[in-house]
Amino acid sequence: MATKLDYYAVLEISRDANSDEVKKAYRRLAMQYHPDRNPGDASAEARFKEISEAYDILKDDQKRAAYDRFGHAAFEGGGPGAGGFDFGGGLGDIFEQMFGDMMGGRRGGRRSGSDIQVQVSISFTEAFAGVRKPITVPTRVTCESCDGTGSADRDQGAETCPTCHGAGKVRAQQGFFLVERVCPTCHGAGKVVRNPCTVCRGAGTVERDRTLEVAIPAGVEDGTRIRLSGEGEAGGKGAQPGDLYVHIAVEPHPIFQRDGANIYCRVPLRMTQAALGTEIEVPVVDGSRAKVKVPAGTQTGENFRLRGKGFSVLRSSARGDMYIQVSVETPQHLTRRQRELLDEFEAEAEDHARANPESTGFFSKVRDFFEGKL
Numbered sequence: 001m002a003t004k005l006d007y008y009a010v011l012e013i014s015r016d017a018n019s020d021e022v023k024k025a026y027r028r029l030a031m032q033y034h035p036d037r038n039p040g041d042a043s044a045e046a047r048f049k050e051i052s053e054a055y056d057i058l059k060d061d062q063k064r065a066a067y068d069r070f071g072h073a074a075f076e077g078g079g080p081g082a083g084g085f086d087f088g089g090g091l092g093d094i095f096e097q098m099f100g101d102m103m104g105g106r107r108g109g110r111r112s113g114s115d116i117q118v119q120v121s122i123s124f125t126e127a128f129a130g131v132r133k134p135i136t137v138p139t140r141v142t143c144e145s146c147d148g149t150g151s152a153d154r155d156q157g158a159e160t161c162p163t164c165h166g167a168g169k170v171r172a173q174q175g176f177f178l179v180e181r182v183c184p185t186c187h188g189a190g191k192v193v194r195n196p197c198t199v200c201r202g203a204g205t206v207e208r209d210r211t212l213e214v215a216i217p218a219g220v221e222d223g224t225r226i227r228l229s230g231e232g233e234a235g236g237k238g239a240q241p242g243d244l245y246v247h248i249a250v251e252p253h254p255i256f257q258r259d260g261a262n263i264y265c266r267v268p269l270r271m272t273q274a275a276l277g278t279e280i281e282v283p284v285v286d287g288s289r290a291k292v293k294v295p296a297g298t299q300t301g302e303n304f305r306l307r308g309k310g311f312s313v314l315r316s317s318a319r320g321d322m323y324i325q326v327s328v329e330t331p332q333h334l335t336r337r338q339r340e341l342l343d344e345f346e347a348e349a350e351d352h353a354r355a356n357p358e359s360t361g362f363f364s365k366v367r368d369f370f371e372g373k374l
């Protein structure tokens with residue numbers, strides 16, 4: 001077995017990082033190196049395994065303590081490091097966070113911080129290849145000045161509200177009715193701060209613009225929502241943060257259309273090309289070119305399939321196809337000579353039924369119609 005890296009180095013954290021920092025580092029790195037976001041990249045996959053393994057040890061207080069004392073030796077011979085590391089749990093965990101909504105996953109317990117919704121617009125080709133986008137989120141974060149307590153005197157913290165005695169609501173008689181309303185003293189919090197923090201005015205949180213990078217996976221569709229768990233607003237006074245929802249809008253492309261994982265590209269052909277047959281060069285979304293053989297007698301609406309040139313399917317190695325949809329363009333503004341040639345061409349036609357079966361068939365039905373047969 002190759003020399004193992006230090007778990008703290010793997011997660012890019014200091015040895016005294018708290019459990020929250022461990023979790024945050026894991027989440028950030030695991031998203032970055034997740035195999036689904038780095039298809040075919042063996043080094044990213046190896047890194048992902050390292051990250052998952054390091055997290056499995058460092059998130060567990062007992063295992064972490066053992067690792068701090070004995071290093072990797074703590075887990076050799078029967079430990080989790082020996083018998084093929086199981087990182088399946090980490091994988092599921094991350095996907096639940098990222099795609100929880102797309103997959104119809106459950107929502108975790110109640111949180112105090114609000115969820116934040118942001119919209120990110122990406123190009124058609126970015127949706128094809130996947131992209132990392134920086135987004136700026138106006139968010140409330142825990143006030144550093146008071147450590148989220150809302151109190152200028154941290155040790156004192158908040159006291160039970162004297163008006164509602166912690167209920168957050170007060171009752172008042174209004175005519176015949178007993179009306180319950182939000183406590184005017186504590187605004188529903190149930191607690192008041194005697195000496196409020198001057199930075200956050202007792203709220204425990206402050207508003208700040210935060211920039212974070214969202215990794216948008218290849219194959220993402222217009223209207224997809226990605227949930228980043230815990231990246232929403234901080235909850236007041238040490239409560240759980242909300243989630244961040246990133247709504248993806250994919251801009252339309254001037255020459256490509258999408259239907260599921262398949263891509264369609266409408267290619268106009270000159271009448272002569274369609275009649276005589278030709279080879280055309282067509283664009284592929286990844287920026288490359290492909291050649292398509294168009295046989296003689298090709299009609300408008302015929303499709304030519306380029307296998308595997310479509311979008312990748314999320315969470316799978318499957319790929320859609322690309323379809324070249326041909327439309328035959330009738331020439332306009334003919335020169336005198338072209339007109340002569342086409343007149344000659346028309347006069348040359350011997351068997352219309354053979355050369356143009358569709359129009360011949362149609363007009364014979366029209367004849368039948370007028371004769372009362374149809």
Ligand SMILES: [Zn+2]
Nearest residue numbers: 161164183186
């Ligand atoms: Zn109150």
Ligand SMILES: [Zn+2]
Nearest residue numbers: 143146197200
């Ligand atoms: Zn404060």
